[in-house]
Amino acid sequence: MSAYMNQHPIAQVSATATADAPLACSTGNKEQIRVENLCKTFRGAAKAVVSDLSFTLHAGEILALLGPSGCGKTTTLRMIAGFETPDSGRIFLHGQDVTHLPPQSRRIGIVFQDYALFPHMSVLENVCFGMRLIAKRERPGKAQKWLKLMELEGLESRHPHELSGGQQQRVALARTLAAEPDLVLLDEPFSNLDAALRESTRKEMRRLFKETGTTVILVTHDQAEALSFADKVGVMSSGMLCQLNTPEGIYTSPDSAFVAEFLGHTNLLEVDIRDQQADSPLGTINITTSDTGRQWVSLRPEYLELTPDPLAEGRVTSREFRGHDFFYHVELKGQEYKVLAPFDCALELGTPVAIRVAQPAVVLKN
Ligand code: ATP
Numbered sequence: 307m308s309a310y311m312n313q314h315p316i317a318q319v320s321a322t323a324t325a326d327a328p329l330a331c332s333t334g335n336k337e338q339i340r341v342e343n344l345c346k347t348f349r350g351a352a353k354a355v356v357s358d359l360s361f362t363l364h365a366g367e368i369l370a371l372l373g374p375s376g377c378g379k380t381t382t383l384r385m386i387a388g389f390e391t392p393d394s395g396r397i398f399l400h401g402q403d404v405t406h407l408p409p410q411s412r413r414i415g416i417v418f419q420d421y422a423l424f425p426h427m428s429v430l431e432n433v434c435f436g437m438r439l440i441a442k443r444e445r446p447g448k449a450q451k452w453l454k455l456m457e458l459e460g461l462e463s464r465h466p467h468e469l470s471g472g473q474q475q476r477v478a479l480a481r482t483l484a485a486e487p488d489l490v491l492l493d494e495p496f497s498n499l500d501a502a503l504r505e506s507t508r509k510e511m512r513r514l515f516k517e518t519g520t521t522v523i524l525v526t527h528d529q530a531e532a533l534s535f536a537d538k539v540g541v542m543s544s545g546m547l548c549q550l551n552t553p554e555g556i557y558t559s560p561d562s563a564f565v566a567e568f569l570g571h572t573n574l575l576e577v578d579i580r581d582q583q584a585d586s587p588l589g590t591i592n593i594t595t596s597d598t599g600r601q602w603v604s605l606r607p608e609y610l611e612l613t614p615d616p617l618a619e620g621r622v623t624s625r626e627f628r629g630h631d632f633f634y635h636v637e638l639k640g641q642e643y644k645v646l647a648p649f650d651c652a653l654e655l656g657t658p659v660a661i662r663v664a665q666p667a668v669v670l671k672n
Pocket of ligand 1: 348349355374375376377378379380382527
């Protein structure tokens with residue numbers, strides 16, 4: 307929804323103090339941005355678009371805000387950038403309250419879905435444009451540094467229409483980083499690229515951000531992108547941040563059925579838990595936590611194993627060959643289960659199979 311973000315791509319100016327905070331993750335321990343209880347309801351709307359949203363990000367960390375269309379990701383980004391004013395809640399950059407500062411008074415750079423390059427300017431001019439706070443004579447030299455880092459050397463005099471999508475993307479990023487922002491916001495920046503370019507550009511951009519110690523917030527609805535690109539993933543639904551954790555943490559320990567299903571496939575089972583075990587149609591399953599009583603649990607398809615067995619009750623009802631694996635649906639006692647099997651486990655439709663649970667199930671809190 308970057309149409310809403312279609313303001314000037316580079317906001318500049320000052321930021322001050324730093325503060326330590328408890329959510330240190332990967333690369334830094336200085337608080338870069340803290341968002342506290344942000345709320346926003348658009349005029350005339352019945353429901354809040356962003357509701358009580360809080361998180362902290364440290365220097366050099368990459369956060370992906372992930373969620374379905376319309377859940378409030380772009381509005382959150384726009385409030386951080388200063389293009390939208392929250393109804394309540396606060397935004398701190400380096401510990402300084404910037405909630406009511408205009409965009410140009412926050413050191414924030416933005417890369418848009420459509421890159422927003424100036425078509426009449428060359429690559430070099432586009433990159434220099436971002437450096438309004440840097441002395442004019444220093445700009446071309448600094449721009450060259452960024453162009454080299456982005457592997458754009460030799461393309462300085464070209465115009466945007468003479469570049470590939472990936473090259474335009476890198477020019478947009480060079481222009482943003484050349485302004486030396488404290489925080490970079492990316493709104494679906496890879497969505498205009500084809501699958502192969504998307505993956506390589508994503509990888510390259512992550513490397514560049516890590517190399518330059520840049521703090522980044524990425525908005526996306528692509529779970530694979532969020533998991534592979536970010537240090538932390540926040541899953542949003544209806545304006546709320548449902549869960550925030552590392553990619554591995556959120557994938558392996560989702561708090562809710564929504565998060566479990568949004569981040570990939572899963573099997574949801576309601577079971578009675580005692581002593582970290584539960585009886586289920588798949589036999590006795592182990593549970594990761596010490597929760598007890600009737601609970602919903604999640605079992606990822608890769609936690610299940612299939613064995614062909616003429617005496618077994620399970621039946622393969624669908625199969626999808628995906629190159630490196632097979633994705634099966636298996637019907638057992640009136641229930642359907644999703645199972646991920648290795649590429650050499652080829653089973654015909656209707657094959658009788660036993661399902662073994664190879665990993666403990668995760669209890670869903672809500
Ligand atoms: P997408 O993934 O489709 O880009 P999103 O999660 O980024 O979606 P937002 O762009 O934040 O969602 O929009 C959230 C909701 O707020 C949507 O229902 C949208 O129509 C509405 N909305 C966004 N901006 C405005 C506005 N300026 N005025 C009124 N409603 C708005």
